[in-house]
Amino acid sequence: MSAVFDVLNLKKSFSGLTVTNDVSLSMAPGDRVALIGPNGAGKTTFVNLVTGNLRPDSGEVCLNGETVTKIDAIGRVRRGLVRSFQVTRLFQDMTPAEHVALAILQRGGRAGKMFGNFLSMPNVMDEVSALLAKLGLADLMHRRVSEIAYGQQRLLEIAMALALKPKVLLLDEPAAGVPQSDTGRIEQALADLPADLAVLMIEHDMDLVFRFAKRVIVLAAGTIIFDGSPADVTKDAAVREAYLGSYANANHAA
Amino acid sequence: MTLIMNNETVIAKTRQSRTIGRDLTGIGAILAVAVVGYFLFPDNLALLTRIIAIALLVLSLDLVTGYCGVATLGHAALFGSGAYAAGIAAAHYGITSPLLMTLAGILGGAIAGLICGVIILRAHGLPQLVLSISLIYLFHEFANKASSWTGGSDGLSGISPDPLFGTYEFDLWGQTAYIFGVFLLLSVFVLLRVLVRSPFGMLCRGIKEDPLRIMAMGASPKITLIKMYVISGAVAGVGGALNAISTQVVGLDSLSFTQSAEALVMLVLGGTGSLFGALMGTLVFMLFEDYVSAANPFHWLTMVGVLLIAVVLFAPKGLYGTAAGFIARRLEKRT
Numbered sequence: 371m372s373a374v375f376d377v378l379n380l381k382k383s384f385s386g387l388t389v390t391n392d393v394s395l396s397m398a399p400g401d402r403v404a405l406i407g408p409n410g411a412g413k414t415t416f417v418n419l420v421t422g423n424l425r426p427d428s429g430e431v432c433l434n435g436e437t438v439t440k441i442d443a444i445g446r447v448r449r450g451l452v453r454s455f456q457v458t459r460l461f462q463d464m465t466p467a468e469h470v471a472l473a474i475l476q477r478g479g480r481a482g483k484m485f486g487n488f489l490s491m492p493n494v495m496d497e498v499s500a501l502l503a504k505l506g507l508a509d510l511m512h513r514r515v516s517e518i519a520y521g522q523q524r525l526l527e528i529a530m531a532l533a534l535k536p537k538v539l540l541l542d543e544p545a546a547g548v549p550q551s552d553t554g555r556i557e558q559a560l561a562d563l564p565a566d567l568a569v570l571m572i573e574h575d576m577d578l579v580f581r582f583a584k585r586v587i588v589l590a591a592g593t594i595i596f597d598g599s600p601a602d603v604t605k606d607a608a609v610r611e612a613y614l615g616s617y618a619n620a621n622h623a624a
Numbered sequence: 625m626t627l628i629m630n631n632e633t634v635i636a637k638t639r640q641s642r643t644i645g646r647d648l649t650g651i652g653a654i655l656a657v658a659v660v661g662y663f664l665f666p667d668n669l670a671l672l673t674r675i676i677a678i679a680l681l682v683l684s685l686d687l688v689t690g691y692c693g694v695a696t697l698g699h700a701a702l703f704g705s706g707a708y709a710a711g712i713a714a715a716h717y718g719i720t721s722p723l724l725m726t727l728a729g730i731l732g733g734a735i736a737g738l739i740c741g742v743i744i745l746r747a748h749g750l751p752q753l754v755l756s757i758s759l760i761y762l763f764h765e766f767a768n769k770a771s772s773w774t775g776g777s778d779g780l781s782g783i784s785p786d787p788l789f790g791t792y793e794f795d796l797w798g799q800t801a802y803i804f805g806v807f808l809l810l811s812v813f814v815l816l817r818v819l820v821r822s823p824f825g826m827l828c829r830g831i832k833e834d835p836l837r838i839m840a841m842g843a844s845p846k847i848t849l850i851k852m853y854v855i856s857g858a859v860a861g862v863g864g865a866l867n868a869i870s871t872q873v874v875g876l877d878s879l880s881f882t883q884s885a886e887a888l889v890m891l892v893l894g895g896t897g898s899l900f901g902a903l904m905g906t907l908v909f910m911l912f913e914d915y916v917s918a919a920n921p922f923h924w925l926t927m928v929g930v931l932l933i934a935v936v937l938f939a940p941k942g943l944y945g946t947a948a949g950f951i952a953r954r955l956e957k958r959t
């Protein structure tokens with residue numbers, strides 16, 4: 371299948387420290403890729419470069435064959451490249467329904483509508499209810515975000531991303547900060563992602579990675595040191611080296 | 625499942641009817657205050673009309689500051705532009721119909737809003753504040769220099785609006801102007817209630833809290849805020865036009881830093897981010913100012929200062945915000 375998402379020789383350094391070092395990867399619709407690596411490996415920076423939140427020193431990003439390196443973050447979202455954040459960024463005074471409704475309207479270019487109210491837009495609200503129900507948030511949809519649990523906020527992040535109907539979805543540690551007992555719901559949400567969506571997930575929880583990903587990419591010190599099947603990743607000497615070498619520190623840092 | 629959905633629909637419906645209830649309460653409250661004011665100060669309708677004009681300025685400021693988080697100390701630029709637009713239309717072009725003058729004010733305010741928005745929104749925080757202050761001085765100086773149009777420091781006179789609907793004269797008693805003002809305020813209030821609850825209003829609240837998150841949804845904070853600035857300009861322009869129509873002169877003070885700063889003070893006093901707060905802040909500040917400056921012309925500024933410090937320290941959400949929070953907590957306890 372042809373690629374929906376291509377990254378070519380991406381490079382970025384912060385005042386001399388190279389954080390992304392010649393990273394290339396390609397994804398097709400339906401791909402389930404996990405991006406792993408010790409803390410500080412440059413995973414979040416990679417996402418920021420790809421989404422246009424950071425400007426790379428060199429390299430290209432392509433979506434559906436179109437080079438978007440010079441297009442800003444908003445333009446990339448509109449072309450189907452959507453991300454979630456490592457730490458949830460939600461609007462504390464708004465309800466889940468409002469979050470998702472806003473995303474749905476934005477997808478149709480109607481978020482700037484100056485009259486009417488979500489609650490009186492049956493088409494939008496039907497989609498909102500369906501999406502939130504799928505993620506198990508139906509009975510919280512009219513609460514304020516500040517009143518719902520962190521695990522549910524993480525699910526809402528996923529719901530917002532899905533409401534934009536992306537072609538490529540980048541999930542930055544979707545289960546970070548969620549108690550172990552609550553990760554099941556998130557894992558279910560990940561398993562239920564649309565089949566033709568290309569998903570790149572950054573995650574530390576290796577159980578989750580193995581159950582989710584068909585392909586694992588390991589980043590260490592800004593360089594891809596492994597790109598292959600989950601079955602092979604634990605056997606790879608370089609990966610072991612990188613992980614074992616920094617695992618103690620990484621665990622403390624995390 | 626169906627049970628939950630039904631339950632949710634019920635919650636949604638109650639919310640909806642509650643907001644409509646609040647709208648009606650708001651309209652009722654404005655009308656009630658207007659009627660009470662009319663009977664309390666029958667000889668000073670000019671003051672009440674001025675309060676309405678300034679309330680429109682403060683509402684307009686609330687749109688960009690309260691709802692969008694833009695820091696500005698130059699918002700009278702929009703109000704003054706509306707006032708001059710209405711005044712110039714009447715004095716130089718013979719457009720003396722009060723409705724057309726109001727329209728001119730809306731246009732003038734909106735254009736000033738566009739100019740100020742494009743410039744102010746280039747910066748954030750302190751630099752943004754400095755830009756807004758520079759802008760109000762530039763507007764002021766421009767109006768001062770263009771004296772053949774604006775009358776400069778003498779003020780723009782020769783504004784004599786036609787009777788409203790051809791019947792009601794804008795006379796010395798100021799009845800027509802007052803009723804016209806109340807009508808304008810109500811119309812603007814209703815439109816703004818719709819606006820702040822719309823998806824656009826929601827987007828603005830989102831931008832205030834986290835613009836990066838809004839960008840990650842594919843919406844442009846910049847364009848949204850500029851639109852809001854234009855709307856804000858139109859609202860301030862209504863206020864400016866009302867002032868021009870009712871006083872029949874436009875002075876440089878309508879375009880001043882002092883007026884901008886006072887508007888911000890009134891907004892903070894009432895509570896940012898709510899239309900009721902803006903209205904309440906204006907009313908309390910201007911009545912207090914009027915009363916205290918008459919009762920004690922030497923120390924009234926000190927008293928205004930003390931009032932403000934008390935509000936900021938003890939009711940940081942403003943008079944309305946604090947009162948609303950208090951009532952909400954009481955209601956919650958009861959249920």
Ligand SMILES: Nc1ncnc2c1ncn2[C@@H]1O[C@H](COP(=O)(O)OP(=O)(O)O)[C@@H](O)[C@H]1O
Nearest residue numbers: 384385389407408409410411412413414415416
């Ligand atoms: N804006 C920045 N300025 C300077 N250094 C940064 C910046 N962002 C990230 N870094 C550095 O880049 C490295 C990689 O960070 P990050 O991409 O967050 O790693 P990861 O997500 O893999 O844990 C870290 O050493 C971090 O300190």
Ligand SMILES: [Mg+2]
Nearest residue numbers: 413414415456
């Ligand atoms: Mg990270």
